[in-house]
Amino acid sequence: MNNLGIIILAVIIFLIIVIIRCFRIVPQAHVFIIERFGSFYAEWQTGVHILLPFVDRVAGKVSLKEKVVDFKPQPVITKDNVTMQIDTVVFYQITDAKQYIYGVEKPLSAIENLSATTLRNIIGELELDATLTSRDVINTKITSILDQATDRWGIKVNRVELKNILPPREIQDAMEKQMKAERERREKILQAEGDKKSQILVAEGEKESQILRAQAKKEAQILEAEAEKQAMILRADAVKEQKILEATGEAQAIEMVQQALANSLVKLNAANPSDNVIQLKSLEAFAKAADGKATKIIIPSELQGLAGLAAGLKGVVEKDKIDQ
DSSP states (O other), X not given: OHHHHHHHHHHHHHHHHHHHHHEEEEOTTEEEEEEETTEEEEEEOSEEEEOOTTTEEEEEEEEOSOEEEEOOOEEEEOTTSOEEEEEEEEEEXXXXXXXXXXXXXXXXXXXXXXXXXXXXXHHTTXXXXXXXXXXXXXXXXXXHHXXXXXXXXXXXXXXXEEEXXXXXXXXXXXXXXXXXXXXXXXXXXXXXXXHHHHHHHHHHHHHHHHHHHHHHHHHHHHHHHHHHHHHHHHHHHHHHHHHHHHHHHHHHHHHHHHHHHHHHHHHHHHHOOOHHHHHHHHHHHHHHHTTTTOSOOOOOSSTHHHHHHHHHHHHHHHHHHHHO
């Protein structure tokens, strides 16, 4: 009984284990490929499923997430016979789990080899310079070709990127020298353009400075001429006013002299001067005439002529008085 009990207990434990293993849980974004008696039976999606023991088996577990695989560098030859090392990065996703399990034996190895051959074909049509400057074109072409080729394997190639492009060392040295020469050339061009702009700015500044100096000189000359004109006008006005004042003064002086002379004559006439006084006045008149200002002086030959002249002057004065 003890042996039988142990056997029964072992059988029960075995059955429990079998029953537990019959329940399978498929995680999110995964697909299980189920075979029954060695042939494809079903694709189990996310959830709980029951597996018939000894009849069904899980042939493959496929993840539907996007995957990234980095392939090692591949030697390729350009159109101008330059050998380079190029490594690629492939982004792919499984879209058909059944095709992925049964379509190809080693999918990653197949993608790597297909990527290498496609890359050689594309690079073989390009020269070195075009290869180095046409990454986007190469990426687009290789992605399209790989996507079409892997479609029957249930794989979708989303993107292929060229990670590194490594030309031979001597080519790298030549490229570095070329880049250095190009940078030096650009530096010289920029320096020359800077010097040119600087000279232009200096010339324009000098031109504007000369123009400003000429304008300032012109304005100064205009102001100086205006000031001289105003000064001449003021001087002319001053001379005019001076002459007017002098003429007015001389006229007033003459008028006053004439008035004084007339007054003296009136007073002299009113005084009824004697002959001796008249003679004395005559002598005074001759003295004034002979003060050095007159150029010619006519003196009577006889002194009695002076008395006669004075008498005649008295007569004239008396006549004027009578007439008044």
